Amino acid sequence: MLTISTRGQAMPASPIRKLVPFAEAAKKKGIKVYHLNIGQPDIETPKMVLDAVRHSDFKVLEYSHSAGNESYRKKLVQYYASVGITVSANQIIITTGSSEAIAFGFMSCLDAGDEVIIPEPFYANYNGFAVAAGVKVVPVTSFIENSFALPPISEMEKKITPRTKAIVICNPNNPTGYLYSKEEMEQLKALIIKHNLYLFSDEAYREFCYEGHQTSAMHLTGVDDHVIIMDTISKRYSACGGRIGAFVTKNQQVLDAAMKFAQARLSPPGFAQIAGEAAVDLPADYFDTTKAEYKSRRDLIVSRLNQMEGVFCPNPGGAFYAMARLPIDDADRFCQWLLEEFSFEGQTVMLAPATGFYGTEGLGKREVRLAYVLNSNDLEMAMDCLAAAIKEYPGRV
Amino acid sequence: MLTISTRGQAMPASPIRKLVPFAEAAKKKGIKVYHLNIGQPDIETPKMVLDAVRHSDFKVLEYSHSAGNESYRKKLVQYYASVGITVSANQIIITTGSSEAIAFGFMSCLDAGDEVIIPEPFYANYNGFAVAAGVKVVPVTSFIENSFALPPISEMEKKITPRTKAIVICNPNNPTGYLYSKEEMEQLKALIIKHNLYLFSDEAYREFCYEGHQTSAMHLTGVDDHVIIMDTISKRYSACGGRIGAFVTKNQQVLDAAMKFAQARLSPPGFAQIAGEAAVDLPADYFDTTKAEYKSRRDLIVSRLNQMEGVFCPNPGGAFYAMARLPIDDADRFCQWLLEEFSFEGQTVMLAPATGFYGTEGLGKREVRLAYVLNSNDLEMAMDCLAAAIKEYPGRV
Numbered sequence: 102m103l104t105i106s107t108r109g110q111a112m113p114a115s116p117i118r119k120l121v122p123f124a125e126a127a128k129k130k131g132i133k134v135y136h137l138n139i140g141q142p143d144i145e146t147p148k149m150v151l152d153a154v155r156h157s158d159f160k161v162l163e164y165s166h167s168a169g170n171e172s173y174r175k176k177l178v179q180y181y182a183s184v185g186i187t188v189s190a191n192q193i194i195i196t197t198g199s200s201e202a203i204a205f206g207f208m209s210c211l212d213a214g215d216e217v218i219i220p221e222p223f224y225a226n227y228n229g230f231a232v233a234a235g236v237k238v239v240p241v242t243s244f245i246e247n248s249f250a251l252p253p254i255s256e257m258e259k260k261i262t263p264r265t266k267a268i269v270i271c272n273p274n275n276p277t278g279y280l281y282s283k284e285e286m287e288q289l290k291a292l293i294i295k296h297n298l299y300l301f302s303d304e305a306y307r308e309f310c311y312e313g314h315q316t317s318a319m320h321l322t323g324v325d326d327h328v329i330i331m332d333t334i335s336k337r338y339s340a341c342g343g344r345i346g347a348f349v350t351k352n353q354q355v356l357d358a359a360m361k362f363a364q365a366r367l368s369p370p371g372f373a374q375i376a377g378e379a380a381v382d383l384p385a386d387y388f389d390t391t392k393a394e395y396k397s398r399r400d401l402i403v404s405r406l407n408q409m410e411g412v413f414c415p416n417p418g419g420a421f422y423a424m425a426r427l428p429i430d431d432a433d434r435f436c437q438w439l440l441e442e443f444s445f446e447g448q449t450v451m452l453a454p455a456t457g458f459y460g461t462e463g464l465g466k467r468e469v470r471l472a473y474v475l476n477s478n479d480l481e482m483a484m485d486c487l488a489a490a491i492k493e494y495p496g497r498v
Numbered sequence: 499m500l501t502i503s504t505r506g507q508a509m510p511a512s513p514i515r516k517l518v519p520f521a522e523a524a525k526k527k528g529i530k531v532y533h534l535n536i537g538q539p540d541i542e543t544p545k546m547v548l549d550a551v552r553h554s555d556f557k558v559l560e561y562s563h564s565a566g567n568e569s570y571r572k573k574l575v576q577y578y579a580s581v582g583i584t585v586s587a588n589q590i591i592i593t594t595g596s597s598e599a600i601a602f603g604f605m606s607c608l609d610a611g612d613e614v615i616i617p618e619p620f621y622a623n624y625n626g627f628a629v630a631a632g633v634k635v636v637p638v639t640s641f642i643e644n645s646f647a648l649p650p651i652s653e654m655e656k657k658i659t660p661r662t663k664a665i666v667i668c669n670p671n672n673p674t675g676y677l678y679s680k681e682e683m684e685q686l687k688a689l690i691i692k693h694n695l696y697l698f699s700d701e702a703y704r705e706f707c708y709e710g711h712q713t714s715a716m717h718l719t720g721v722d723d724h725v726i727i728m729d730t731i732s733k734r735y736s737a738c739g740g741r742i743g744a745f746v747t748k749n750q751q752v753l754d755a756a757m758k759f760a761q762a763r764l765s766p767p768g769f770a771q772i773a774g775e776a777a778v779d780l781p782a783d784y785f786d787t788t789k790a791e792y793k794s795r796r797d798l799i800v801s802r803l804n805q806m807e808g809v810f811c812p813n814p815g816g817a818f819y820a821m822a823r824l825p826i827d828d829a830d831r832f833c834q835w836l837l838e839e840f841s842f843e844g845q846t847v848m849l850a851p852a853t854g855f856y857g858t859e860g861l862g863k864r865e866v867r868l869a870y871v872l873n874s875n876d877l878e879m880a881m882d883c884l885a886a887a888i889k890e891y892p893g894r895v
Binding site: 198344 | 499500501502503504505506507509510511512515536538539540541542543548551552553554556557558559560561562564594595597598601605606607608609610612623625626627630632694696723724736737738739740741749751752754755756758759761762763764765766767768769770773
């Protein structure tokens with residue numbers, strides 16, 4: 102018998118995408134499904150960004166440099182300066198989405214059996230890249246009651262073993278929307294210095310902060326060798342399908358190692374590098390407009406959720422996700438039921454059960470993640486559906 | 499001290515790209531460098547293929563399905579039928595270049611410590627993906643004297659251990675240009691059945707056969723569960739920078755496992771999927787023209803090389819590479835010397851030392867790989883340079 106690898110078996114299915122067949126079945130029955138399950142914004146990709154690709158006039162779609170086009174990396178230096186981060190073009194490797202940046206980080210800094218500490222709930226695909234790299238994810242629980250703030254450093258410290266090599270954060274956070282404070286970032290800094298750890302910082306949602314500003318891991322001083330930023334244009338410019346991200350660090354050894362992984366896959370996608378480069382020249386008010394839109398959506402769903410009996414949703418400071426605790430027995434069952442058995446005026450809503458975002462078995466059973474990636478009218482309708490569903494759900498508690 | 503992972507250290511630098519700094523230095527001195535070192539064709543990407551992207555009119559650059567756009571996969575079913583391969587759209591996962599297809603194959607079918615047997619010399623990046631996956635590459639030597647034909651099955655069989663899980667071939671071959679015969683493919687079939695192995699078949703150069711036709715691994719009968727094809731649009735349509743490939747297998751278990759790795763990285767690049775889909779509709783004579791061009795280039799360089807004293811170059815049956823044995827002491831030293839110290843009428847040539855394509859230390863020291871990706875005039879000039887260089891090189895033997 103030909104067999105699948107142990108890691109192929111251990112690889113988790115995406116908790117965000119695993120309900121897709123039920124959504125497809127619901128649509129076939131004629132039910133309209135509001136997709137709040139996935140961080141695919143409805144915001145249009147800026148025309149200027151798409152036009153840069155459409156108006157390109159090269160004749161041969163060539164490999165780029167393995168680190169990405171130099172012109173793009175130079176442009177990104179400008180972008181990072183605009184958010185208070187000083188890096189050179191040589192400290193940036195363009196990646197195929199932030200996904201590949203995460204993979205490069207794990208592969209370059211950790212061996213099989215090494216451990217990374219990640220506050221949970223966390224972006225589920227970290228699990229996938231950890232399984233691929235043979236790395237063990239050690240979760241430290243954050244709690245909905247205090248908006249999923251950074252767990253106490255003492256709790257994180259308890260998890261450190263001789264195999265611990267890194268801490269992974271996502272800031273602002275997916276799935277919780279939590280924006281780490283400057284104080285929390287300084288606590289993390291002390292921790293990585295004390296225990297000699299890498300800090301992998303996923304900053305995909307950097308611009309989307311509604312309560313104060315983001316403290317980037319690269320704003321921390323004196324830890325240049327520790328910090329690796331995983332970045333992406335996906336959410337920033339609503340360009341998820343381009344698959345362009347960046348691996349950014351000032352640690353030369355790490356850069357050298359990551360470059361070898363980058364060379365093995367030859368180059369990042371060509372067309373979307375053109376898009377990414379053009380995006381840096383978007384007018385300064387681009388993010389103001391987008392952010393205002395997301396903020397009004399956030400206000401809408403947080404308010405609507407907290408009006409529902411038995412529902413609690415902390416106010417997320419950034420990104421475009423909210424986590425809510427619902428009066429239900431089992432989030433996975435509930436989310437499937439929403440698609441399989443429920444409808445309200447011919448409509449229903451698709452949510453991501455929070456269980457898939459926790460590393461600790463059994464947590465998140467009453468929580469769901471909502472991505473506010475639809476316009477306000479659709480969000481109102483989705484909230485109407487959810488309110489009706491919570492009343493009707495047989496597993497209500 | 500923060501450390502790099504063992505695999506980060508073990509990761510090989512690209513043998514094709516490691517001489518790049520010397521080429522850059524030569525160019526700064528005003529020397530024209532003919533690049534025969536890398537499989538980046540000069541052939542124009544078909545206008546129709548680029549136009550499909552340039553004329554696209556979507557508003558949001560969205561994630562595609564993790565397996566790639568359904569419309570593209572359906573189109574590929576048509577493409578594969580045209581080359582005698584019957585597959586369904588569900589048996590295809592669109593990947594980020596064939597690079598990712600190789601990674602998915604290793605990750606899904608092999609665990610760390612498992613072994614793959616590969617005839618050497620082989621495409622150097624297999625090493626990279628093997629290191630990333632913790633997989634051990636076990637080379638079986640093929641020889642320039644018989645054009646790098648498949649090593650005797652008895653030699654391959656000797657290398658099989660309880661950890662052997664797969665055989666990897668590239669057909670037609672990069673770097674040797676060798677086109678495996680139907681008989682050789684049947685021998686491989688018997689071997690994978692007898693020892694219950696996967697056959698990973700890299701068929702990037704399928705269309706470029708100058709002596710007879712390609713026997714695809716998917717033309718073999720009765721081994722559906724064993725065969726995985728790694729494919730790409732890079733060479734076929736001169737679209738290397740698009741980063742679009744395919745992972746094709748009829749083994750449902752393998753597909754299920756690979757899909758989980760595909761979900762973790764969300765989706766393959768969006769723009770280039772549009773290009774790949776359009777390419778399937780190229781007129782039937784597209785490959786005739788391209789193939790004729792490559793064939794005339796092959797004839798040119800093979801003839802020129804064999805006219806040089808002490809040089810031997812077998813006639814490659816496919817792809818766009820030739821391997822030549824030169825009267826030199828050390829291919830790495832020679833290739834660096836070509837860039838650092840040599841010029842002929844203000845020009846020089848960049849080659850890939852064959853050492854990087856062998857898994858066995860010490861082999862390939864007198865061999866180089868030449869990619870015939872330049873037009874005939876440039877190839878003639880490059881051959882003039884090489885002929886002069888061989889005469890002048892201090893390490894001539």
